[in-house]
Structure formats: structure tokens, C-alpha cells
Amino acid sequence: MSGYVLAIDQGTTSSRAIVYGPDARPIATDQKEISQSFPRPGWVEHDGAEIWQSVLETCRNAIRRAGIEARDIAAIGIANQRETCLIWERSTGRPIHPAIVWQDRRTFNVCEALRADGVVSLVQDRTGLLLDPYFSATKLAWILDNVEGARRAAEAGQLLCGTIDTYVTWMLTGGAVHATDATNASRTSLFNIRENCWDDELLAVFKVPKGLLPEVRDCADDFGQAIAVHFGSEIPIRALAGDQQAALIGQACLTPGMLKSTYGTGCFVVLNTGDQIVRSSNRLLSTIAYRLDGKTTYALEGSIFMAGAAVQWLRDSLKLIKEASETGPLAHLADEQEDVYLVPAFTGLGAPHWNSQARGAIFGLTRATGIAELSRATLESVCYQTRDLLEAMACDYPMEVTGATLRVDGGLSGSDWAMQALADCLGSVIERSQNQEATALGVAALAGSKAGVWPHLASFATNWKAKGRFTPNISTDERARRYRKWRAAVASTLSYAATA
Ligand SMILES: Nc1ncnc2c1ncn2[C@@H]1O[C@H](COP(=O)(O)OP(=O)(O)O)[C@@H](O)[C@H]1O
């Protein structure tokens, strides 16, 4: 065994595997898109078997490309899209229903009924989350209630459940380990973030049997061995973390007050709040940033459902572009006189609005509006939503919105045009990490340090470097004018959603 680390990043749009060398530099990577299905309006599903196959294949390809053997790998770390969950048969590993994805809104009515039962403050107090279909609990209960015989089989101990990290670990270990980490557990609505345990009262409220749930461990911990049949020899699994929390570590935001913004399918701003659970008055989430050696570090999070997904809408639904990367150059060509605003509330609006009923809207269309202007409005919508989050965060925690520095990563952060627009929108400096794959790096750092082949996490803070830097380039008045228009567009969208 030498100091190589294999990071798995199982995201909403794709699975990635990256092999890092002993010096923590990426040396080989592989990526495979996974399909998403939308069986009904507001429903979003993944095929669990496809997820598993894509993870296996990308890992094998990355190891081969790295020119190493499985026995050279000291540890595997797994980061994953959070909240998305599965229930599978204990005996075969076969999921009994497609994974219900974090974006899925099918349990809206269940949440409304629970709201009427008065459990909102119980959920908020114990979990730091809001009562919303976004989180896993109502999704798990939905599967149990809608797959014939599932509740009975669950009570008989024949089924197991988990978020994607747990399923991948189960499959990698050949069914030997049923575990998750504290960050993923904190996104289920079933985990008490103060007591650090599954909460019996919440399990009863959401009707999820405790026997289905995985054991909760530290983020850097012993998660067993990937069995030899997968890669030729056993590889220890030494870290699990939700992708946004892994990116917080990959961006070296390891001290209270540091924050990052990740632009993948959605956008997630996560602020490290240290050992303090900061309760938001602005509908942000209090959540677990990481748990190491039994010590929990907390975070405040703002979640936007549509960032890169809005770009995918231009590509896949409107078919205006062939590649996501076309949007930046197109936006650059947009007519400055056109003042178009897109509110991408395709599955409702996330933080700070949390409105499940809102739907997308475009404002300011003229006969001259074309692909360029729509591309610009799409990329700008991501920037304005980020500002909405930061404005809300600054009311809960002492920090600057304008004049600060924001670390960014994720697929969409690769767009220079979008990152310049973000700097203009916030009036802040945007620093793009030299490791755009901050999620994979973060979970590799956890696994490598646990396996003892990489230095302690703290050294990441001193080695962190920006590769791209974007500084604001518009006047204060123009920034204020555009943001006013955006807020008016959101207000109109919400008011339309409220119309019976
Ligand atoms: N150059 C680009 N310009 C605009 N959007 C991009 C660009 N590159 C990637 N994206 C968007 O970023 C998303 C992919 O980012 P990624 O971090 O891989 O997401 P995830 O982890 O959610 O699978 C896609 O939704 C894609 O539309």
C-alpha cells in the first residue's frame, strides 16, 4: 500500500472518481453522467442500480488510468448528493424503488399535513432543518407507503435504507457495512444534531422504523473494506461526507466565519459556524459541517435548487444549446439594452423563500430577446440567488456581503462569464479554487488523513490556492438597480404562485 487515495463524488448529474497521488494532487479521473427521470410534475428519480454501476465503472477506469493497482490505494472517500435516498433488500442489495432525489417535491402534501399537526418547531429544534420535501424522511416514508408490502418487509427486518453514501458503502463492502456519517445523517430530518443520534420522536412523526437506518459514524472513520471482487484487492473505506460539506473541507473553510459556494446542479452556500449551532431567523439551515473524533462542527447553509440545472434546462428542454459551456460566450454577446430576468423556480424556490408552489418565470422579454439574452438571464439568476442567500446569512451571522471574498467551486464555477457576473452582483471578490473538484478533494483529505498517509486536515488551510480571481466591475448604482429588478421578479413569481 502507498499513499494514493480514491475519491468518489456521486453527484446529481454524474458520478466521478478521482485518484489522488501521495502529494494530494489528482492524477487520474473518470466521470459518467447518470440519467434522471421525471415521472410526474415535481418528481425526480434516479435508478439505484445505475448509480452503483456508474460508481464501480468510474472507479475502475480511474484506477486503470492512474496506472496503479488497487493495493496501492490507502483509502477510499465517498462524497455524495445529499438527501437523495433509497430502500433496498438486505439479502440482495436490490433497491425496491428508484432513488427519490433531493429535488423531488412529491411529499409536499405530507409536509403540509405535518405542518398542520404542529411539528414544525420540533423538526427545526432537533434537526436544524425546515419541514420540507427536500429532506429524506418524507421520501423514505413515501416509499414504505407506496411500494406494496414494503412496510411489512421493513418491520420484518428485510429492508435497509440510506442516502447514496450508505448504499454505495453497502455495495462496495459486499453488504458488510450499513453506515453513514454525521453530515449525511443531518440531512434526513431524523437526526438530532445536538445529541448526535437518531431521534425517536422524529422517527415516530415521520413513520420511519429505526431498524431501517444505518449506524452514524464520524466523517473520517472505519467504514470497512471494498471487497476484492470489485477492484482486484481490498481497499479500506475511510471517509464519507455529504458533497457540500466535503466541498467546505476541500475549500479549506475550517475555521468559524469561513464560507464557500458550490455551483453544481444546485448551489449551496455553507458557512462554518464552529461549535455553535446558529439558529437562522431567515429560513437558512443549521446543519453539521463535519464530525471528527466525535467532535461536531456546525454550519449555516443556504440551498438553491437550480444553478447548473437551469443551464441544463436551456440545453435539454429548450434545446437552445448543445453544451453547458456555450452559455458564457452567448451571454457575452447579449444586448446590453435587454433587461431580462429569469426566476428558475422550476421545482419551487429554496432558501430563503422555501416556496414549493412557485414555478419558473421570465420577465422583460421583447422581440429582440434571443438565446444570448436567455443565456445571460440564466447565468445571472444563479448570481442573484447567491446574493439572496448571502443577504439572509448576514442577518444571522456577522459577515459582509459586499466587499467580502467568496470561494467558489463546482461545474458552473468553470464559467468565467458567470463568475464575473457573480462578482458584479455581489460587489465582492470571487476566488475560484485551483481545485475545482473541491468536493472530491475534501473527502479525499478526510480519507487520506484517517488512513495516516496524508497530513492532518489543518494543513489544507495553508496549502489552499485560488486559480481564478474575479473583481467587481460595475458601478454601485447599477448593481443596486439590477438587484432591485431581480427582487421585483421574485416577488411577482411568489405572488403569482399564491394566486388560486
Ligand atoms: N462552463 C459551464 N457553464 C455553465 N454551466 C456549466 C458549465 N460547466 C458545467 N455547468 C453546469 O454545472 C453542472 C455540473 O456541475 P457538477 O459540479 O458536475 O454538478 P453535480 O455535482 O450536481 O453533478 C451542470 O448542471 C452544468 O449544466
Ligand SMILES: O=P(O)(O)OC[C@H](O)CO
Ligand atoms: O449534486 P450536487 O453537487 O448539486 O449536490 C446536491 C446536494 O447535495 C443536494 O443537497
